[in-house]
Every structure is written in C-alpha cells, then in structure tokens.
Amino acid sequence: MRSLTPSQSSSPRPFHYLEAGAALRCGKVSLELLARRYGTPLYVYSADQIAERLGLFQAALAGRDALVCYAVKANSALAILKLLAGRGAGFDIVSGGELERVLAAAPEAAGRVVYSGVGKTAAEIDLALTAGILEFNVESEAELELLEARAKKLKRVARFALRVNPDVFADTHPYISTGLREHKFGIDIRRAPALYRKASESRWLEAHGVSVHIGSQIRSAEPFGAAMERVARLVRQLARDGIALKAVDAGGGLGIDYHAGKFDPAAKVAEYAAALETALAGFEGRLLIEPGRFLVAQAGALVARVLQVKQNGKKTFVITDAAMNDLIRPALYQAHHEIVPVKRRAGRPRVVDVVGPVCETGDFFAKDRKLAPVEPGDLVALLDAGAYGMAQSSNYNTRLRPAEVLVEGGKARLIRRRETMADLLGPEIF
Ligand SMILES: *Cc1c(COP(=O)(O)O)cnc(C)c1O
Secondary structure, three states: OOOOOOOOOOOOEEEEEEOOOOOOOOEEEEEHHHHHOOOOEEEEEEHHHHHHHHHHHHHOOOOOEEEEEHHHHOOHHHHHHHHHHOOOOOEEEEOHHHHHHHHHHHHHHHHHHOOOOOOHHHHHHHHHHHOOOEEEEEHHHHHHHHHHHHHHHHHEEEEEEEEEEEEOOOOOHHHHEOOOOOOOOOOOOOOHHHHHHHHHOOOOOEEEEEEOOOOOOOOHHHHHHHHHHHHHHHHHHHHHHOOOEEEEOOOOOOOOOOOOOOOOHHHHHHHHHHHHHHOOOOOEEEEEEEEOOHHHHHHOOOEEEEEEEEEOOOEEEEEOOOOOOOOHHHHHOOOOEEEOOOOOOOOOOOEEEEOOOOOOOOOOOEEEEEEEOOOOOOEEEEEEOOOOOOOHHHOOOOOOOEEEEEEEEEEEEEOOOOHHHHHHHHHHHH
C-alpha cells in the first residue's frame, strides 16, 4: 500500500492511495465515493486511527493508575465521544455544554470527567456536581469559593484540583501557549499551598489533585517534563503539610507534525510519557492526561471540491467549496495543512493559493503552495483536519456547516448530516 509518507511503516495518517489511478481512501473507503454520497465540503474521520492513538497513550502509561481524559473541545462529535468512552477514555471539558455532550454520548463516563476552564458559571458547576464528575480543575481563588458555595448548596462534596501555572515556556503559537505567569490561565504555583490549606478547612471541598496545561501543539516533550517537575515538587511539599493529593493531571497539548515529513506517533507518545514518569518518580497516585489534538487531528480530513482555478496577475488561485468557516486554523494561527488531490492527474505541480469563497482575504488554506495539478470539479483533501476543524466551524457568510462521516473498519457512516437552511434560520425572530 502506498502511503503519503511511504518511508514509514506505520503512517501517521489513515489516508492512502491504493494505486496510481485510484482515489484517495480513508481505510478501505474511497473519498470520491463519500463525496458523491454525502456532498462537499465533508469531514471524514477514521475511527480506527482514533482508537489506535488512544491505545498508544494507554499502553505508554500502563505502569501506573492512569486515565486518558480526551479534551472534548478538539472535536466534540458525539460519535467520537462514544467511541472513546467505549475504550475507557475519560474526558476533559471546558463548558457545561461539553458536559451535556459527554452525558448524551456516554452517560456512564460522567465519573471520568475533569472540568477545566477559567470562567465556570454557577449553573455549569451545579450540572457537573450533580453529574458526579471526577474533578474540577479550579483556576482561581474566587472560583474555589464559588465551587464551595455550590457544593454546600447541593450538599455534595466537590473534588477539586488547582490548575497551577508552572511558569514554563512552551514553544508554540502565542494564541495557544498558556503556561506563563502572564497568561489568563491557572493559579500562580507559589500561591497554591495557601489555597490548599484554606480549602482543607471546608467540609465541602476535597483536595483531590493538582493540574497543569501549558499550551497546545507542543512538539517537544521537554516542557511537559519541566512543568511536571514543578508540580511534583508542589505535591511533595503539600504531603509534608498533611495534604495528600490522589491525582496529578498533566493536561494536554502534545503536538503533531502537520507537514509531510516523517512522524512516528508511537515514538512521540513514548517520549512524552517518559518525560512525565521521570518527573513523577516517587508519586504513587493517579496520573491524568488530557490529549485532544494528538488523538483526533490526523484521523480527519476535510474533503472539498475545486470550484474554479483563477489567474490574477502572476497568482493562481484554486477556489474550493470549503472555506475558513469550515476550517479556520490557517486564518487563525497561520496553520499549515497538507492538501492533496483525491485523484491524481498527470502533470507538474503548480504554485498556487488555495482559498475559499468567503469575503475575507484571510480566507485561505494555503499560500504560494506547490500543489499537484487540479481542475475545476476535482476533489482535494485537507489533511490533519480532525482537531479544531469542525469544532471551530461557524456559519459565517450564511454557509451551512459540513456533514461528518466516520469510517470504521471498511464501513463509513454519517455521524452528522449537513446543515440545512432551516437549521440556520430556525432560531431567528423577525
Ligand atoms: C485545549 C486543552 C487541552 C487539549 O489540548 P490539545 O492541544 O488539543 O491536546 C487539554 N486541557 C486543557 C485544559 C485545554 O484547555
């Protein structure tokens, strides 16, 4: 089988060309067939790859009591939540809405939910207390007070972790770096002991753990290890003060390679797990991790149809029926996504901009990119679109959001139908 990265035995992506003239496939299913059946733009995900990635983390942490809490915000499709819950995953949520999704898809997983986020409302906290989630990751002193008040009101003890800010620099895009003191996230790690002591006086608060999350799309294991070392030091200090934490939550943020080169996900996960374990040596409690992107990004592609190929001066624009409202990462973070034709044509690659029809100059998927030849009517696949793709989509320009398909084994099934104008206009009053 010819993969997109033929030099590797285990390809980081589930999309392959079986032979020269054949269409790109997800597993055994042709993307051309899926585009014909469900239309475009279309998100296609490989269930097998998502399960495989979850298994990599579970295996790497098998030496201790560990729980992989999938960060729901990366891709909150109910079918994907259900798939992960069925394989033992927990969930990291950042809103009451995400909790509702977990409860809808996998109510049995409520006790495996950790709740992060800098601004939780009383109603959201009540929902989570009632559902009996595993842990609230508390991001401020005021939030701890609110949590105590709601717990007292509902007569339910709230298990919490302080999300501490380890003041570790992670080399990533500034919009998704979160671990420095100047960021809005977390509590200064130096303030944490005093807060744990204060909380220990309340019968409605149980100091369950400590959490960190230093950012997203972090490619090196080093900053994760550095953050964990600071957390481990805090855990030891608290233990000396008589506060024995049961769990450490290392957050998410492990990055992938969006480019076409070699990338070995199993080696990456092993390196990441080793960095955490080294820092946590001597800690006997539970380890939680919150990967989002690493589990789902490479399992997904956004399939789009080329509407036009247009020449403006020296530039060539490939205009697709997908746009920034469907996949905003290039516009928002200058993110790179590999773009490949679903069916390859003979001919030389051309340097083009790949753009959508939205009325914004920022509506592009690639700039000055060497792209295999494409003609109007052809299909292209934007790779590594499984995370923060559909999850960040919008209806900007009154565009209907794409349908989503999950490929499991040799079978594809629709997991979200394409939106209709009725879906869009329904809530409006005029
Ligand atoms: C976004 C987020 C994650 C997941 O980040 P990824 O980069 O997708 O792994 C995990 N934990 C928290 C608290 C987050 O905000």
